[in-house]
Amino acid sequence: MLSILVPHPIHHNNRELKEIWNDELAQKIRQSVLDGTYEYCSKEFCPSLNTLLNTDIIPSNFIEKSKLPYNYSDIEISNYTIENSAVIEQTPGEINFTFDKSCNLKCPSCRSQQIMASGEEVEKINNTLDYIEQHFSKNIRKIFITGSGDPFASRSFRRFLKNFDKEKFKDLNLIHLSTNGNLFTPEAWDEIKNSREFIKICEISIDAATKDTYENKVRLNGEWDKLMKNLKFIIELDSIQFLRFSFVVQQKNYKEIVPFIEMIYHLSKKRIEKFGEWSTVIYFSKIDDWYVMDNETFNENAVWKKTHKEYYKFIEEIQKIKNFSNKIKIQTNFNDLINKKLLL
Numbered sequence: 001m002l003s004i005l006v007p008h009p010i011h012h013n014n015r016e017l018k019e020i021w022n023d024e025l026a027q028k029i030r031q032s033v034l035d036g037t038y039e040y041c042s043k044e045f046c047p048s049l050n051t052l053l054n055t056d057i058i059p060s061n062f063i064e065k066s067k068l069p070y071n072y073s074d075i076e077i078s079n080y081t082i083e084n085s086a087v088i089e090q091t092p093g094e095i096n097f098t099f100d101k102s103c104n105l106k107c108p109s110c111r112s113q114q115i116m117a118s119g120e121e122v123e124k125i126n127n128t129l130d131y132i133e134q135h136f137s138k139n140i141r142k143i144f145i146t147g148s149g150d151p152f153a154s155r156s157f158r159r160f161l162k163n164f165d166k167e168k169f170k171d172l173n174l175i176h177l178s179t180n181g182n183l184f185t186p187e188a189w190d191e192i193k194n195s196r197e198f199i200k201i202c203e204i205s206i207d208a209a210t211k212d213t214y215e216n217k218v219r220l221n222g223e224w225d226k227l228m229k230n231l232k233f234i235i236e237l238d239s240i241q242f243l244r245f246s247f248v249v250q251q252k253n254y255k256e257i258v259p260f261i262e263m264i265y266h267l268s269k270k271r272i273e274k275f276g277e278w279s280t281v282i283y284f285s286k287i288d289d290w291y292v293m294d295n296e297t298f299n300e301n302a303v304w305k306k307t308h309k310e311y312y313k314f315i316e317e318i319q320k321i322k323n324f325s326n327k328i329k330i331q332t333n334f335n336d337l338i339n340k341k342l343l344l
Contacts, residue, residue, distance in 0.1 A: 018135055022087055030088070045288055047333040054335035093171075094142040095132065100125045100156055103149035105180055105221045107207070109248055109301070112292050114221065117155065125156040133168050142174045143198075152183035164195035176201040181230050182222055189237070196239060203244040203283075204234065209259035217252045235271050235280075243268070243280050249334070250287040250301040254314050257284065257321070265328045277329055284321070284332040304337065 020026060032039045043049045048059040106114040117125060132140075145151045145161070152158055166172065175198040184204075189196070208214035211224035235243065245264045249257065261282060265272075268280040286304050299305065303314045318334050332338070 017131065018091070021091065027087060045286060045333055047283070047285065047331055050333040050335050051331075054339070091136045091139045093139055094144070095136060095140055096144040097129075097146045097151075097157060097160075098148040099128055100146065100154045101149045102154040102156075103180070104153040104182055105150070105219055107219055108293070109207075109218065109250060109287050110290060110292065115149065116153070122155055125154075126159075129156060129160055133165075137168045139171060140169055141171050142176065143169075143172065144176045144178065146178060150179050150183065151177050152179060152188050158188075158192070161192040161195045164192070164198075166194075166198075172198055174201065175199045176203070178203040178205070180205050180219065180222065181227050181234065184230050184234055186233055189233075199239070200241045201244070202234065202240050202242075203246055204231070205246045205248070206260070207246075207248050207250075208253055209256035209263050213253050213256060218248075218250070231267060235268055238275075241275070241279065243271070244283050244331075245281070246283040246285065248287050249284055249304065249314075249318070251303040251308070251310060252301065254303050254310075254317050257317050261321070261324050261328065261330070265324070268328070272328065281329045281331055284318070284330065284334060286333055304334065 029040045032041070038049060041049060043053060048061055051057050051059050052062060100117055101111070101115045102117045103111075103115060106112075145157050146154065151161065161175075175195060177199055179202070181204040192199075206214070206227070207218040208224075214222055214224045214227070234240070245260075247253070247257070247260055264280070264282055272280050287298075287301050289298050293301070299308070302308060303310050304318075305311065308314070315337060319338055321330055321332065321334075321338055324330065
């Protein structure tokens, strides 16, 4: 996860993806992972690093360097010493579709207005999908759709899922959907039947435990009653092996942290009993600055900052997460605060 606080752009519209894949910056980022510095990553916002540094849990995406399948020998490229494993001849095994911002919602934490691709922009997105199919598909094992909008609101991503051709993605074993859930209906699920066998992980971003907060504060354009109806349908889909319900914590909703846990646990209790404790997870994350809010507005929302006037009230709420550890799995990038001892 690249730090939002110190952005490092990788994609440039005038360069092909294959060229970017092994350029100097990409190699440096890989090297920072291999040498353990993670200098391009945010130890505050990345949940894996936050967990590794602040708990006794080692997330599964960290492995010992000695177990990596590479031969290590330092070489010099562009006056920067890297290991040859930072240069990868094979195309990516995982790819994240974040090149369409289309979404049916206009959440203030993400955007200042509703965004829906149209015209030439849709054509450009479709061309990118065609490029990926042509040059990258043979090695892809995992596809993530999408961290930039909603897969069911995107005309292009929905078409991709509907017309999915598994013959072009012979090594694929997983599609991870990230959605707000409002458009995830039985009809939409039926429409994408060509790709459903690969959709084994689904994340639903909600950010609230009440209709008022959802519709009027954090998920503008969202419909709470429709979401609740869709959630009951989604939770009963046996083919989805892992469900994650995410909650971006901010001043507007931090008092609903506990009600949110209770709500998701109540909805998912039978699923957890049937498929095990890791079949359903809740994820709490800090609101981040995506450059859609001015500094004053962001600081008003960033209740996790020690300078916030409600910081200590927030700490009391976030620490209540520990009370649910024996009921439902909870992931977060608040690990440094959950176990924090405060002099109130």
